[in-house]
Amino acid sequence: MMQSQAAASAKKAVRQRMIALRDTLSLDDRNQKSAAITSKLVALPDFGRARTIAAFASFGTEFDTDAFLSAALSQGKRLVLPRIEPGRRELCFHFVVNLAESLVAGQWGIREPDPSLCAEADPGEIDFMLVPGVAFTPACERLGYGGGFYDVAMGNTREDTRKVAAVFDLQIVDAIPLEPHDKRVDQVVTERASYVANVRKFSTS
Secondary structure: OOOHHHHHHHHHHHHHHHHHHHHHHOOOHHHHHHHHHHHHOOOOOOHOOOEEEEEEOOOOOOOHHHHHHHHHHHHHEEEEEEEEEEOOOEEEEEEEHHHHHEEOOOOHHEEEEEOOOOOOOOOHOOOEEEEOEEEEEEOEEEEEOOOOOHHHHHHHOOOOOOOEEEEHHHHOOOOOOOOOOOOOOOOOEEEOOOOEOOOOOHHHH
């Protein structure tokens, strides 16, 4: 119990520090960096091969996913986005075909699919999952927002589903206080670099 409490406290401290650091970026900086990240994401071979893309509607000072969502739809991908259903401690993914008409404000004001308009998707159909997070290491270890939703969601997908995170370069840290249930992603893309799990190095292309 003491170890768990210590890890939770350490995570909270890193989370607060990283969100505060991310908040220092100007709107112009975030827009420019988000555009660069989107270009790199849609150029990934795993994205090109994927038929069903899971992503999320960004909020606050996160990497802006709007252009990525539009790109997935314009390339004929099946796009699924998450929603939190009251009473369920896990994400439900729903197909979205019209971003302007199908999203509503959910918990914490995050845009999510309207279940009356968007059919629920089977996580086993997802080929490529864009995963949010507060901080990542070069080894693709992840610190999320603390709810554990994406640790469960990643575990519900196929083993060969490619899990990719997209964050600003300033969100890359040397180490994260991890617990056994924490899952890493396969790749992390920033405006300056691309980190791949188990490779332990990055490219600046």
